[in-house]
Amino acid sequence: MKLGIIGAGNMGSSILKGVTSSNFLENKNITIFDLNKEKIQELSKEYGVKKAENENELAKESDILILSVKPNIIPKVLDKIKDDLSEKTIVLSIAAGISIGFIENIIGTDKKVIRTMPNTPAQVMEGMTAVSFNHNIQENEKSMIFKLLNSFGKSIEIEEKLMHVYTGISGSLPAYVYVFMEALADGGVLEGMPRDKAYEIIAQTVLGSAKMMLETKKHPGILKDEVTSPGGTTIAALKVLEDGKFRGTVMEAVKSCTEKSKEMAGE
Ligand SMILES: NC(=O)C1=CN([C@@H]2O[C@H](COP(=O)(O)OP(=O)(O)OC[C@H]3O[C@@H](n4cnc5c(N)ncnc54)[C@H](OP(=O)(O)O)[C@@H]3O)[C@@H](O)[C@H]2O)C=CC1
Ligand SMILES: O=C(O)[C@@H]1CCC=N1
Numbered sequence: 001m002k003l004g005i006i007g008a009g010n011m012g013s014s015i016l017k018g019v020t021s022s023n024f025l026e027n028k029n030i031t032i033f034d035l036n037k038e039k040i041q042e043l044s045k046e047y048g049v050k051k052a053e054n055e056n057e058l059a060k061e062s063d064i065l066i067l068s069v070k071p072n073i074i075p076k077v078l079d080k081i082k083d084d085l086s087e088k089t090i091v092l093s094i095a096a097g098i099s100i101g102f103i104e105n106i107i108g109t110d111k112k113v114i115r116t117m118p119n120t121p122a123q124v125m126e127g128m129t130a131v132s133f134n135h136n137i138q139e140n141e142k143s144m145i146f147k148l149l150n151s152f153g154k155s156i157e158i159e160e161k162l163m164h165v166y167t168g169i170s171g172s173l174p175a176y177v178y179v180f181m182e183a184l185a186d187g188g189v190l191e192g193m194p195r196d197k198a199y200e201i202i203a204q205t206v207l208g209s210a211k212m213m214l215e216t217k218k219h220p221g222i223l224k225d226e227v228t229s230p231g232g233t234t235i236a237a238l239k240v241l242e243d244g245k246f247r248g249t250v251m252e253a254v255k256s257c258t259e260k261s262k263e264m265a266g267e
Helices: 010-021 037-047 055-061 071-084 100-107 120-124 139-150 160-171 173-190 195-216 220-227 233-243 246-264
Strands: 003-006 030-033 064-067 090-093 112-117 127-133 153-157
Touching: 003 010, 003 055, 010 030, 010 037, 010 120, 010 127, 030 037, 030 055, 055 071, 064 071, 071 100, 090 100, 090 139, 100 112, 112 139, 112 160, 120 127, 127 139, 127 160, 139 153, 160 173, 160 246, 173 195, 195 220, 233 246
Parallel strands: 003 030, 003 064, 064 090, 090 112, 127 153
Antiparallel strands: 112 127
């Protein structure tokens, strides 16, 4: 099985890092292509993967071809490679706001097309990826794709129409979490905590909080109540967050992200 990755930017290289750290397939069976020759030279050396000379060469030799270029570049890439794809090639897009139908319109409805929405924690094998399949994907191919996606984290099949909101609660979420963590560190610095210590403390606390929710399966409200002593420190902080419309602001952010994804798709 040969895996090709077109576009080795933030997300493409995160997937590359995750897949090569797993035992999904041997690194020599992975080939990458990016317009930036220096970047692919470095990545191919770092991960022991092959590099293609161009998109066409990669499309011809890949069984699964991951498209990880910006959404506005997708039509150009598809146009270029459409004659290099066989009916067996699985084209897997990670582009925000690019539908399965849009891809089929360019390469043909007889082709195998998968739409996904991963996230950058893939590079530490803690990614979360949503997936929707077109009707040409067989059950055994679905299993293989889940193995691929699970090699760098977890994955879930969703209805394609939910991809927009999924982007709002997962694809883009790492950025909101990092802004929250940076703001927490600023608060710590304001109160005299050295910044490097603050980042370490906050990252471990966010990791532990997420792990607790996954492992205990308790409602987040219950986990919150377990931290919140009557008349204590936590409720004093939560009151400030509520006064600042924390929850409403987060909900608006998810809505705005979802709407942007729909706008990019022309919906
Ligand atoms: N970043 C993220 O967290 C996530 C991104 N995505 C999706 O992933 C895709 C890529 O995003 P991201 O990695 O952030 O973007 P980047 O700009 O970091 O990466 C895209 C890469 O593709 C290269 N490129 C441009 N044209 C071509 C081409 N014709 N052939 C090969 N490579 C090309 C770019 O080179 P150059 O810079 O020289 O143009 C760049 O290195 C997008 O569609 C986005 O919606 C999905 C989930 C999460
Ligand atoms: O910001 C973006 O458009 C991409 C999609 C999800 C995360 N990054």
